Amino acid sequence: MPLRAKVASSVSRTAAALSRAAGRGDGSVIGGWIGLKIDPDLLAHLSAGRAIALVSGTNGKTTTTRLTTAAVGVLGRVATNSFGANMPTGHTSALAKAGSTPYAVLEVDEHYLAQVLEATDPHVVALLNLSRDQLDRAKEVAMMAQLWRTALVRHPEVRVVANADDPMVVWAATPPADPAQGHTPPHVTWFSAGQRWHDDSWVCPECSSTIQRSGEQWWCTGCHLRRPQPQWTVEEDGVLDPSGAWHKVQLQLPGKVNVGNAATALAVAAEFGVRPVDAVSRLAAVTSVAGRYAQVDRDGRNIRLLLAKNPASWLEAFDMADVEPTLLSINARDPDGLDTSWLYDVDFAPLRGRQVLITGDRAYDLAVRLDVNGVPFQHVRSFEEAVRSVPPGRLEVIANYTAFQDIRAELDRVN
Numbered sequence: 001m002p003l004r005a006k007v008a009s010s011v012s013r014t015a016a017a018l019s020r021a022a023g024r025g026d027g028s029v030i031g032g033w034i035g036l037k038i039d040p041d042l043l044a045h046l047s048a049g050r051a052i053a054l055v056s057g058t059n060g061k062t063t064t065t066r067l068t069t070a071a072v073g074v075l076g077r078v079a080t081n082s083f084g085a086n087m088p089t090g091h092t093s094a095l096a097k098a099g100s101t102p103y104a105v106l107e108v109d110e111h112y113l114a115q116v117l118e119a120t121d122p123h124v125v126a127l128l129n130l131s132r133d134q135l136d137r138a139k140e141v142a143m144m145a146q147l148w149r150t151a152l153v154r155h156p157e158v159r160v161v162a163n164a165d166d167p168m169v170v171w172a173a174t175p176p177a178d179p180a181q182g183h184t185p186p187h188v189t190w191f192s193a194g195q196r197w198h199d200d201s202w203v204c205p206e207c208s209s210t211i212q213r214s215g216e217q218w219w220c221t222g223c224h225l226r227r228p229q230p231q232w233t234v235e236e237d238g239v240l241d242p243s244g245a246w247h248k249v250q251l252q253l254p255g256k257v258n259v260g261n262a263a264t265a266l267a268v269a270a271e272f273g274v275r276p277v278d279a280v281s282r283l284a285a286v287t288s289v290a291g292r293y294a295q296v297d298r299d300g301r302n303i304r305l306l307l308a309k310n311p312a313s314w315l316e317a318f319d320m321a322d323v324e325p326t327l328l329s330i331n332a333r334d335p336d337g338l339d340t341s342w343l344y345d346v347d348f349a350p351l352r353g354r355q356v357l358i359t360g361d362r363a364y365d366l367a368v369r370l371d372v373n374g375v376p377f378q379h380v381r382s383f384e385e386a387v388r389s390v391p392p393g394r395l396e397v398i399a400n401y402t403a404f405q406d407i408r409a410e411l412d413r414v415n
Contacts, residue, residue: 005039011038028093033093054117056126056148060128063253075102084290088116113125124159130200131312132311134310141200159189163195189232191267198213199345206225232263237249251283291305291404300392305408318350324394326355329358329359329398330399335402336400357389359380360399
């Protein structure tokens with residue numbers, strides 16, 4: 001690297017280490033922020049010479065990134081932003097900390113995908129899903145799909161692994177060729193992991209006609225857009241690869257959604273030449289992801305942490321959680337988005353019949369929503385009070401982003 005980039009990288013590592021030593025955080029942002037102030041092209045310099053995979057989408061990015069890192073690890077050392085710092089500052093810090101590695105797998109905030117594509121020149125990009133998120137400041141889903149599509153037009157050489165079940169992702173991943181500009185469509189490998197949340201993809205992004213569904217299939221009633229044939233599919237508790245071979249997936253992570261994340265990880269790793277049979281056993285080593293799914297024993301209770309930040313992810317969290325006492329925690333701080341109206345897009349009916357506790361800065365908003373859904377609840381003012389309020393045994397915790405981090409801090413920042 002140029003001398004300036006070397007200095008910036010060294011300062012980035014030092015700043016991150018000091019932040020960790022001072023207990024101010026894991027250093028996954030501050031190191032990159034300072035490094036980029038010294039050398040604005042530091043991310044590009046750190047990316048050079050590595051085979052890189054980018055993982056983006058509204059939900060499942062952090063988990064899929066961790067699983068993909070495990071799968072690609074068959075080939076050698078892999079740099080990754082394992083704590084979920086998914087903007088360029090986090091990518092820069094992660095690559096600087098890792099030093100020289102042949103591979104990198106980076107989670108990317110969906111709003112930053114175009115910028116990170118330019119800086120890192122990745123080998124492959126995984127597109128997971130698009131749904132509403134942080135309504136007061138995030139772009140509409142169709143706008144986000146358009147940004148992805150435009151970015152891929154500029155990078156036709158990148159290989160794409162995309163979700164065949166999400167119409168918005170399919171449209172974004174298949175931009176038209178532009179012979180006048182020398183642009184060709186990207187090479188796309190399709191995976192199918194199912195899509196339970198449909199409320200953001202009833203209208204075709206190409207022609208505004210209605211999207212129809214029948215079983216696994218979907219199609220636009222007004223144009224050519226329809227579900228492509230996937231090469232990778234989830235079948236029961238395993239994954240079918242493009243050759244038709246079935247691989248049993250044994251995970252320590254809950255829910256069918258994570259089998260889908262595992263299928264994505266195997267598909268991305270295959271783009272680097274990793275055989276599924278060599279990678280699948282490595283996925284079982286992933287037990288928790290930056291606190292997500294972590295299980296902690298405290299005062300006779302086994303506490304499991306689940307992160308849910310928007311309607312689609314709450315739907316999946318209810319599927320993962322056992323029918324046990326459940327604590328729901330909602331904040332509306334800047335990282336969460338300040339608008340809690342999205343709570344009315346969530347059906348809380350699956351929580352009926354269990355002990356439900358609520359807490360967080362916006363617990364009263366949640367209380368009104370649960371009352372509308374006919375779900376009895378108990379308000380507690382702290383996590384400690386919640387633990388005392390349930391009998392010994394399992395306590396499921398479902399929280400949005402800053403509420404999750406607050407509870408994780410109570411449990412000594414469990415990873």
